[in-house]
Amino acid sequence: MTLYLYYKLKGLLTDRSGFFWGIVSTLFWVLMWVYVFTRVEEPLPSLDILEEMLRINAALAFSYLGALSMGSVAVGLTAGAIASSGAVAFATRFTKLTPAKYLVEDFLAGVAAVVAYALVCVAMVVAATYARYGILVLPENPVLLVVYLALCGILLYWLSRTVTLSMLALGKPRLPLLQMLPLFLAFLNYATLWLDLGDRVYALPLAPLLSLIVSAACGIEPTTGGWLAGGRLWENLAQGVAPEPLNALSVPLALASTAAWITALTAVSLTLALKVKSVALEEFAPS
Amino acid sequence: MNAHSLELRVSSGFISMPSKGISMITVENLRVKLGGSEVLKGVDAAFRGKHVVLGPNGSGKTTLFRTIAGLVPYEGRIEIDGHPLGRLKGAVGVLATNIAEVYQLAPVKALELLNLFSDLSDADPVRALALLEELGVGEELLAKRRLWELSAGTRKAFTTALALAVNAKNVLLDEPFEQLDPAKKVKLASELEKYSGVVVMNTHETWVLEALPDWEVYLAFEGRLHGPVTAQKLESAAIVEGRSDGALLTIETRAGCFSLVESEGGRTLTDLLTLDRVYELLTNISIRRSLRGGLR
Numbered sequence: 187m188t189l190y191l192y193y194k195l196k197g198l199l200t201d202r203s204g205f206f207w208g209i210v211s212t213l214f215w216v217l218m219w220v221y222v223f224t225r226v227e228e229p230l231p232s233l234d235i236l237e238e239m240l241r242i243n244a245a246l247a248f249s250y251l252g253a254l255s256m257g258s259v260a261v262g263l264t265a266g267a268i269a270s271s272g273a274v275a276f277a278t279r280f281t282k283l284t285p286a287k288y289l290v291e292d293f294l295a296g297v298a299a300v301v302a303y304a305l306v307c308v309a310m311v312v313a314a315t316y317a318r319y320g321i322l323v324l325p326e327n328p329v330l331l332v333v334y335l336a337l338c339g340i341l342l343y344w345l346s347r348t349v350t351l352s353m354l355a356l357g358k359p360r361l362p363l364l365q366m367l368p369l370f371l372a373f374l375n376y377a378t379l380w381l382d383l384g385d386r387v388y389a390l391p392l393a394p395l396l397s398l399i400v401s402a403a404c405g406i407e408p409t410t411g412g413w414l415a416g417g418r419l420w421e422n423l424a425q426g427v428a429p430e431p432l433n434a435l436s437v438p439l440a441l442a443s444t445a446a447w448i449t450a451l452t453a454v455s456l457t458l459a460l461k462v463k464s465v466a467l468e469e470f471a472p473s
Numbered sequence: 474m475n476a477h478s479l480e481l482r483v484s485s486g487f488i489s490m491p492s493k494g495i496s497m498i499t500v501e502n503l504r505v506k507l508g509g510s511e512v513l514k515g516v517d518a519a520f521r522g523k524h525v526v527l528g529p530n531g532s533g534k535t536t537l538f539r540t541i542a543g544l545v546p547y548e549g550r551i552e553i554d555g556h557p558l559g560r561l562k563g564a565v566g567v568l569a570t571n572i573a574e575v576y577q578l579a580p581v582k583a584l585e586l587l588n589l590f591s592d593l594s595d596a597d598p599v600r601a602l603a604l605l606e607e608l609g610v611g612e613e614l615l616a617k618r619r620l621w622e623l624s625a626g627t628r629k630a631f632t633t634a635l636a637l638a639v640n641a642k643n644v645l646l647d648e649p650f651e652q653l654d655p656a657k658k659v660k661l662a663s664e665l666e667k668y669s670g671v672v673v674m675n676t677h678e679t680w681v682l683e684a685l686p687d688w689e690v691y692l693a694f695e696g697r698l699h700g701p702v703t704a705q706k707l708e709s710a711a712i713v714e715g716r717s718d719g720a721l722l723t724i725e726t727r728a729g730c731f732s733l734v735e736s737e738g739g740r741t742l743t744d745l746l747t748l749d750r751v752y753e754l755l756t757n758i759s760i761r762r763s764l765r766g767g768l769r
Contacts, residue, residue, distance in 0.1 A: 188592055188593055189588065189589050189592040189593070190578065190579065190589065190593065193578075193579040193581050193585055193586075193588075193589045194578075194579045196579070196581055196585070197579040197580035197581045198580075200580075200581070201580045266580065269577055269580075270577050270578055270579070272539075272544045272574040272575065272577070273574060273575050273576060273577045273578040274578065275543050275544055276542055276543055276544060276570070276572075276575040277575075277578055277593060278562065278563070279543045279558075279561045279562060279563075279564060279568075280542075280543075280561070280564055280565070280567055280568045280569070280594070280641075281563070281565055281590070281593035281594045282563060282565055282592075282593050282594070282595075283563075283578075283593050284562055284563040285562060
């Protein structure tokens with residue numbers, strides 16, 4: 187290992203645009219979620235029912251707001267990779283940072299940054315919920331939660347790398363719409379809060395993982411989507427009825443889908459990397 | 474690490490560099506196209522020892538250095554210490570440069586970048602900081618700002634000091650004197666004179682011919698290199714319009730042809746201060762000739 191891993195991670199965590207999109211904008215969404223969208227009708231239900239409602243509410247926020255945060259960080263990874271393409275080309279030739287070391291260290295730094303920002307989102311949701319209701323809603327299975335967040339990080343890292351290399355291979359380093367693809371994906375997944383995709387959820391990258399995150403954070407069965415459809419979740423919870431998922435998510439299938447996406451994106455990235463060889467291809471952008 | 478006792482790792486495995494191996498950079502028929510136009514048009518050069526690539530802005534000097542540093546796709550042949558550029562991987566201490574984009578590896582403060590590159594290139598951070606101090610750049614500033622937050626002059630001093638601190642066998646310095654005051658230019662020139670490896674720098678300022686008389690000079694015009702000629706000879710050479718028998722160099726440009734001839738008197742390159750003025754000179758000659766033709 188070289189110091190690249192440490193400084194790359196530090197750079198990602200202290201970069202101003204990363205801070206804005208990963209922390210400030212996420213804080214805005216967390217406050218909106220907890221103070222505006224969370225509606226517990228008066229009179230408040232009993233404390234144990236309220237705790238259960240808030241735990242599920244927080245778990246949905248960890249997952250779906252966390253996805254927006256992670257998507258923003260992945261966009262930052264794309265921008266950073268394009269900006270440093272020349273530096274990487276030089277460093278891998280003339281420093282100890284060989285291509286293999288770069289690949290490993292950049293991957294670890296990128297995934298760690300995505301997970302770190304997601305954990306900040308988790309902390310913000312816990313703090314905001316406590317500030318409003320005085321109830322601490324900690325994740326039920328924090329280890330599994332971190333594992334699923336790490337899988338999100340790995341998937342988004344390779345998606346970001348695929349986007350970067352595609353832009354470089356196309357000779358078009360400034361394609362804002364393509365660059366924002368990880369964030370668009372996060373918003374698309376956000377829609378599954380209301381929309382049940384059924385078995386099609388396995389074809390959408392990230393979506394099965396987000397459902398697993400909800401399950402790990404609050405202990406309810408994962409679904410294929412539509413958590414908030416028709417307000418049934420809150421009605422049932424307020425009456426003390428455990429939520430019954432309309433379409434249960436298969437955990438093995440969800441993990442297989444994630445593995446397939448990660449493998450495909452990694453393969454495309456490595457193929458494109460061989461094609462562009464990290465050269466700063468922005469030079470080829472049409473003038 | 475001593476730059477002359479390095480191991481050079483290439484894609485086919487590890488190749489031990491000879492302890493007193495020849496340091497040199499050679500380019501053959503180098504062609505580079507950027508944005509649809511040909512920026513380098515078949516450059517041939519061998520850099521061994523100390524060299525200046527002297528040329529006006531837009532002549533392809535920086536593109537040549539970026540290409541040798543592996544930042545730009547090219548056609549032709551580039552070899553560094555006898556190894557094709559494409560085969561070099563993890564070759565610590567073989568090449569260093571002050572091209573700023575090379576240092577944009579991570580978005581951290583400049584001082585942290587210095588630590589990072591000291592680790593990656595076995596550079597001597599103490600030497601880099603001492604040189605920066607001499608060039609008027611303090612450690613406190615580097616601890617506060619990222620590379621692109623530094624002024625252009627400070628950024629250039631920073632990357633130049635870092636490139637020299639690597640103690641690489643070959644160093645490419647892109648406009649190292651840019652935005653330095655005269656006293657600091659002298660200090661940097663003295664550092665370059667003392668450097669033990671191959672140094673190739675580019676500039677458009679002609680005072681270097683006087684300051685570095687023993688260096689070999691290539692003149693860069695419109696994507697081609699002409700030379701080499703020693704700086705001492707070029708410094709006193711007169712600029713003559715058109716072709717001239719026995720000229721040190723004859724150069725064709727869009728604005729006309731000129732030769733550099735050894736003679737007493739006449740306008741020299743150092744009189745111009747910067748090579749950008751060659752075009753002005755040739756255009757003036759052309760206008761005067763047209764006017765004379767018109768009067769007849």
